[in-house]
Amino acid sequence: MKTTKTIFQQGNHKWVAIVRDPAKPNFIVDTNEYLITHGGKGLILDPGGAEIFPAVFSALSAEFDPTSLVGIFASHQDPDICSSLALWLEFNPGMRCYVSWLWSGFIPHFGGTAETFVAIPDEGQDISLEGLMLQAVPAHYLHSSGNFNLYDKIAKVLFSGDVGAALLPAGEDGLFVENFDRHIRHAEGFHRRWMGSNEAKRRWCERVSKMDIDMLCPQHGAIYRGADVARFINWFDELQVGIV
Amino acid sequence: MTTDSLMMDEASSVLAGVDLLRIVRINEEIKRVVGVSFKINIMALNAIFLAKRAGTAARGFGVLSNELRVFSQDLRTSMEALTGLIYGCVNAVSVGLQDMRYARLLDEASALASDASVLAVLRRRQAQNAVHAATLSSLRGKLKRALEDAFQLVELGGVLAKSAKIEAAYGQAFAGALAQVSGEFDHVVEEIRDSLESLRRSAFFTANRG
Ligand SMILES: [Fe+2]
Ligand SMILES: [Fe+2]
Numbered sequence: 001m002k003t004t005k006t007i008f009q010q011g012n013h014k015w016v017a018i019v020r021d022p023a024k025p026n027f028i029v030d031t032n033e034y035l036i037t038h039g040g041k042g043l044i045l046d047p048g049g050a051e052i053f054p055a056v057f058s059a060l061s062a063e064f065d066p067t068s069l070v071g072i073f074a075s076h077q078d079p080d081i082c083s084s085l086a087l088w089l090e091f092n093p094g095m096r097c098y099v100s101w102l103w104s105g106f107i108p109h110f111g112g113t114a115e116t117f118v119a120i121p122d123e124g125q126d127i128s129l130e131g132l133m134l135q136a137v138p139a140h141y142l143h144s145s146g147n148f149n150l151y152d153k154i155a156k157v158l159f160s161g162d163v164g165a166a167l168l169p170a171g172e173d174g175l176f177v178e179n180f181d182r183h184i185r186h187a188e189g190f191h192r193r194w195m196g197s198n199e200a201k202r203r204w205c206e207r208v209s210k211m212d213i214d215m216l217c218p219q220h221g222a223i224y225r226g227a228d229v230a231r232f233i234n235w236f237d238e239l240q241v242g243i244v
Numbered sequence: 245m246t247t248d249s250l251m252m253d254e255a256s257s258v259l260a261g262v263d264l265l266r267i268v269r270i271n272e273e274i275k276r277v278v279g280v281s282f283k284i285n286i287m288a289l290n291a292i293f294l295a296k297r298a299g300t301a302a303r304g305f306g307v308l309s310n311e312l313r314v315f316s317q318d319l320r321t322s323m324e325a326l327t328g329l330i331y332g333c334v335n336a337v338s339v340g341l342q343d344m345r346y347a348r349l350l351d352e353a354s355a356l357a358s359d360a361s362v363l364a365v366l367r368r369r370q371a372q373n374a375v376h377a378a379t380l381s382s383l384r385g386k387l388k389r390a391l392e393d394a395f396q397l398v399e400l401g402g403v404l405a406k407s408a409k410i411e412a413a414y415g416q417a418f419a420g421a422l423a424q425v426s427g428e429f430d431h432v433v434e435e436i437r438d439s440l441e442s443l444r445r446s447a448f449f450t451a452n453r454g
Contacts, residue, residue, distance in 0.1 A: 001356050053349045058356030067361050087349060090365045 002033075002052075002059040005175055007215060007223065008155040013038045013132060015157050016063055017217065019175060021055045028052065029167075031080050032219055034159055035060055036152065039130030043071040044088070045150060045159050046081045046219050050110075053084040066091045071129070073136070075161030075219065076144030077103040079110075086111025098127055098136065102146025120148055137207065139163055141200035149208075156214040163204070164232055165190055166221030177222045180231050187221065188239070195241035205237040264337045266448040271330045277439050278323045281316065284401075284432055288313040291408070291425045298418035304411040305422055308404055312429060315401045319436075322394045329387040336380040343373040388449050395440045402437060405430035 008015040018033040101119035166187035216224040295306035412422035
């Protein structure tokens with residue numbers, strides 16, 4: 001079973017990270033899921049693959065009533081992002097799934113009906129969670145061609161999807177980045193190979209460097225905090241990507 | 245979840261996987277039979293023309309070749325029905341496989357979580373699965389009956405072909421040609437008969453189902 005860790009809390013506004021599953025088979029890539037709650041409702045970010053649904057669900061339900069989930073934010077279309085969609089919808093068939101317009105015709109292969117999907121335009125959009133305004137921030141080609149991050153300006157948290165992801169070896173898989181230089185070695189190969197465009201990366205770095213971010217939360221690996229956020233953005237800006 | 249229900253779940257999912265394989269094989273065989281039954285149609289037409297040319301010398305053969313033509317049309321109708329049912333079965337077995345996967349994942353979730361909502365969802369899913377299983381079992385029954393009907397029809401075709409072989413002997417100058425046509429007909433009908441015979445005995449129909 002996965003563990004949950006509340007990484008931000010202010011009244012009923014919370015960010016919960018659902019991470020690390022010792023029982024997960026090794027051939028399935030390890031993922032982080034995040035839950036944002038506000039006013040008794042919840043939004044789950046990149047809820048993960050169908051096979052890890054039991055682990056994510058059980059961890060989440062220990063923390064939050066799963067029937068109060070009103071939305072799924074899918075950063076992009078990958079199976080490790082949202083192939084569990086049909087299972088989550090069983091708990092609230094009225095749940096909405098926010099995803100790039102580019103993928104809104106593809107993700108239904110994982111489940112849902114015409115009413116389920118909210119197609120995010122390329123420039124992004126605001127998503128309301130019981131009055132809490134969240135912002136879908138464009139991160140196209142990083143790595144998917146229709147790709148979004150999600151920013152919470154109250155919590156100052158940026159969910160960055162595959163940006164910032166690291167494939168951590170056992171024993172070095174703490175929830176937060178503690179030693180940036182040591183950590184980033186596990187992220188370098190991934191970013192070079194998975195990120196498709198230096199130009200898109202340049203624009204992303206410019207965009208997010210203007211934002212007020214306390215925590216940058218990727219879908220794989222560890223969370224960047226405080227000064228490590230800017231450190232990561234600078235490192236990424238320098239890196240040449242899109243090379244095999 | 246109990247070990248029993250886990251074992252049952254695994255057993256039924258293995259069974260569904262095997263079912264899919266069986267139904268795919270049945271499908272392939274039926275596609276072959278459908279191809280052969282097209283051949284029969286042309287053969288029956290040839291037999292009719294031949295009988296016409298032989299005239300009074302092959303009156304009996306002529307009557308039989310008309311019957312064979314009717315038979316080949318019935319066979320085609322019967323094959324179309326089988327094709328439709330097979331398509332339905334493949335679909336229902338695939339739905340069943342997906343059902344079982346979701347039920348397994350929800351079951352695992354309910355074993356790990358103490359949340360009551362997952363049990364309610366699991367129950368709803370199981371009820372839905374039961375409906376799907378009933379659809380499959382009804383289709384399975386229909387397919388079995390359609391195969392039986394096709395088999396009976398082909399038995400009749402076999403009798404017609406054998407009678408045509410006998411009638412061919414009275415065809416005087418045309419006896420050789422008539423014997424060849426009726427022989428080929430008989431051969432093809434036997435081939436279809438063997439295929440249908442093995443299909444009737446497929447474990448898709450006979451395997452134990454709890
Ligand atoms: Fe991805
Ligand atoms: Fe990913």
